[in-house]
Amino acid sequence: MAEKTEVLRLRDLAWQARVNLCKLCGSYGGNIHMGGDMSMMDVLTCLFHHTMKVGPEMEEDPKRDRFILSKGHGAACMYIVMALKGFFSYEEICETYGQAGSKFGQHPCKTHLPMLDVSTGSLGHGLAIAAGLAASAKQRGQNHRVFCMMGDGETCEGSVWEAAMTARAHKLGNLVAVVDRNRQLMTSFSEESICMDPYTDKWKTFGWNVVEIEDGNDMEQVTDALDSLENADAQIPTVVIANTVKGKGISFMGRQIKWHAGSLNEKDLETALAELDAAREQQRKEQ
Numbered sequence: 584m585a586e587k588t589e590v591l592r593l594r595d596l597a598w599q600a601r602v603n604l605c606k607l608c609g610s611y612g613g614n615i616h617m618g619g620d621m622s623m624m625d626v627l628t629c630l631f632h633h634t635m636k637v638g639p640e641m642e643e644d645p646k647r648d649r650f651i652l653s654k655g656h657g658a659a660c661m662y663i664v665m666a667l668k669g670f671f672s673y674e675e676i677c678e679t680y681g682q683a684g685s686k687f688g689q690h691p692c693k694t695h696l697p698m699l700d701v702s703t704g705s706l707g708h709g710l711a712i713a714a715g716l717a718a719s720a721k722q723r724g725q726n727h728r729v730f731c732m733m734g735d736g737e738t739c740e741g742s743v744w745e746a747a748m749t750a751r752a753h754k755l756g757n758l759v760a761v762v763d764r765n766r767q768l769m770t771s772f773s774e775e776s777i778c779m780d781p782y783t784d785k786w787k788t789f790g791w792n793v794v795e796i797e798d799g800n801d802m803e804q805v806t807d808a809l810d811s812l813e814n815a816d817a818q819i820p821t822v823v824i825a826n827t828v829k830g831k832g833i834s835f836m837g838r839q840i841k842w843h844a845g846s847l848n849e850k851d852l853e854t855a856l857a858e859l860d861a862a863r864e865q866q867r868k869e870q
Contacts (some may be wrong), residue, residue: 619654625802654737711743713760766829800828
C-alpha cells in the first residue's frame, strides 16, 4: 500500500494532467478524444509516475518496463502524462499537436517519438504485440514487465482473446494488461451494442490473474491495485480492470456519448477549468 503522501502526489499530477488536457483541447483546432482520455487519466498517471520503471533517462535502458497504448486514440492523454514525467515539454505538444509532421499525432507514432515501444491506432492489436515483447523478455532472461493499456470496447476483437490464450499458455507473468472499463463505445454505451458481462469472468476463464479496481478514478484504489501486481518472474499474466467514468472530472462530459471526441470553446474551457479547480480544493479540504 502506497504512503498517503505518494497518493496525494499522484492525485495532484492527475489533476494537472486533466487541466493541461483541457487547455490543449481548447487551443487545438480539431477534436480530441476527451472522454476516454479523462477516464484513463488516473490509471495512466499512476503507471508512468509510480508503477512502471520508465523515464527519459531510461530510454535506452534494457531494464526499463515496456508500455503499449493499444487504445491509440488516447494519445493526447499519454503525451501529457509523459510530459509531466519529463519526456518532452507540454508547450511543444500544444504548439504542434495534430499537425502534419508533428511528433504528437492523434495516434502514437514510434517513428516520430523513438521512446515509444510501438505505433498504435488500429484497435485490438496491442495485446498481441505486448505478448510478443513479454515472451521475448522471458526468453532473454530479462526481468522487466510489459504493460498494455486497452479500452474495454476493443476487447470485443478476437485478436485480443487469441493473445490472451497465447500469453497464458506461455506463462507470461511479466505481462500486465490494463483495461479502461468505461462501458462506452464511440456511438453508444457498450451493453447497448454487445454483451460484455460477466467481464471479469471472461478473463478468469482464460486463466489470467484478475485485479479489479472498483473505482478506477480513485487514486488510492488505483495505487493499491497496481502495487499488488506480481513480480516479472510470475507465471500467470495479470489483467487490471479499472472501472472508470468516460469524461471523468467535467460535469458536461461525464458519461456523455457526444464527448467520445470533441473540442472546447472558450466558455466550455472556462467551465471545465473551474470545475477541476473546485474539485481539487474539495479534495484538499478532505485530506
